[in-house]
Amino acid sequence: MLKSLATFEDELAEIDVKIMEPGVAADARRAAPLGRRRRELEELVAAGKRLQSYQRALTEARAILEHDADPAMRELAREEVERLEGEVAAAERDYRFLLLPKNPNDDRNVIVEVRAGTGGEESALFAADLFKMYQHYAETKRWKIEILGVQETGIGGYKEIVFAVEGKAAFSRLKYESGVHRVQRVPETESQGRIHTSAATVAVLPEAEEVEVNIAPDDIRVDVFRATGPGGQGVNTTDSAVRLTHLPTGLVVTCQDERSQIKNKAKAMRVLQARLLANAEESAAADRAEKRRTMIGTGDRSERIRTYNFPQNRLTDHRVGLTLYRLQAIMNGDLDEVVDALATADREKMLAAAAEAA
Numbered sequence: 001m002l003k004s005l006a007t008f009e010d011e012l013a014e015i016d017v018k019i020m021e022p023g024v025a026a027d028a029r030r031a032a033p034l035g036r037r038r039r040e041l042e043e044l045v046a047a048g049k050r051l052q053s054y055q056r057a058l059t060e061a062r063a064i065l066e067h068d069a070d071p072a073m074r075e076l077a078r079e080e081v082e083r084l085e086g087e088v089a090a091a092e093r094d095y096r097f098l099l100l101p102k103n104p105n106d107d108r109n110v111i112v113e114v115r116a117g118t119g120g121e122e123s124a125l126f127a128a129d130l131f132k133m134y135q136h137y138a139e140t141k142r143w144k145i146e147i148l149g150v151q152e153t154g155i156g157g158y159k160e161i162v163f164a165v166e167g168k169a170a171f172s173r174l175k176y177e178s179g180v181h182r183v184q185r186v187p188e189t190e191s192q193g194r195i196h197t198s199a200a201t202v203a204v205l206p207e208a209e210e211v212e213v214n215i216a217p218d219d220i221r222v223d224v225f226r227a228t229g230p231g232g233q234g235v236n237t238t239d240s241a242v243r244l245t246h247l248p249t250g251l252v253v254t255c256q257d258e259r260s261q262i263k264n265k266a267k268a269m270r271v272l273q274a275r276l277l278a279n280a281e282e283s284a285a286a287d288r289a290e291k292r293r294t295m296i297g298t299g300d301r302s303e304r305i306r307t308y309n310f311p312q313n314r315l316t317d318h319r320v321g322l323t324l325y326r327l328q329a330i331m332n333g334d335l336d337e338v339v340d341a342l343a344t345a346d347r348e349k350m351l352a353a354a355a356e357a358a
Helices: 003-019 028-067 071-099 120-141 170-177 261-285 327-331 336-357
Strands: 110-116 144-152 158-166 179-185 196-206 220-225 241-246 251-255 304-309 314-317 322-324
Touching: 003 028, 028 071, 071 336, 110 120, 110 170, 110 261, 120 144, 120 158, 120 170, 120 179, 120 196, 120 327, 144 251, 144 261, 158 170, 170 196, 170 336, 196 261, 220 261, 241 261, 251 261, 304 327, 314 327, 314 336, 322 336
Parallel strands: 179 304
Antiparallel strands: 110 158, 110 196, 144 158, 179 196, 220 241, 241 251, 304 314, 314 322
């Protein structure tokens, strides 16, 4: 397995030379893929060297165990062999995983859509809470959030909020959020203290680059109208709201948050491109026997993936059977333990599939 390590080291050296070539750094189309591949190779080389180091240490410990005449030294070597066997196994799993084909979307920025589901006003309030959770999580990752569209309710909830997340590995961390999120708590509007159950849906889409989704101007109908609902001065006094209809698919995107019609159209176009990319990838995935949960539309939206039980301070992710009793911290953006568990389960599934196919 480590025969490939030297090849990766050579490729890494070649990329370092290319990056130093005049004009490459200033050309995003050339620099971006080189940078992504360099990060992949750095991780691969580091994991391979770590595995090599553990293997050498294990060989040395086994030699002492087999040949040293001192009983005390052999006992120490025996303990070291047991420890290193575990380290080698873990390092080998890490290296094998990095050798697997990567999800090409993992390094992308994302567009997240959160919508109120069953439960009326309480569902809209929960949708707002989910947005705040992702907002806090983005802050811990130093990601940038930009709201692309929002439909507010009268008491601080959201019927829908669509936002972009820009930052390193944003999709790889947020892709597991797609699906139905269920909440159990006493609503603010409940006067008798009864616990209600409601839900909101989350869709996470990799943001498309313009070169990937070519939308012909004739395929789009653009409607402009006066914005409605809460807004700053001037928002709902001019025809600044924009509705884009993609005629071949019937997809409709509306944006009315900016005073500028041009800005609203640009935001709506980003959402439309992401949805079209998601549809295209879903169609391609349908032809494969094993479909990975990477985006909206593969079944996740009709599943209950997670329950937020406020009276018990409990979060349960039903996909991996994870239950944590620190819900408030999670709602404040401490999501890493949940995401790590989902990523580990996904990784183990991929490794098992690769072993079965070998």
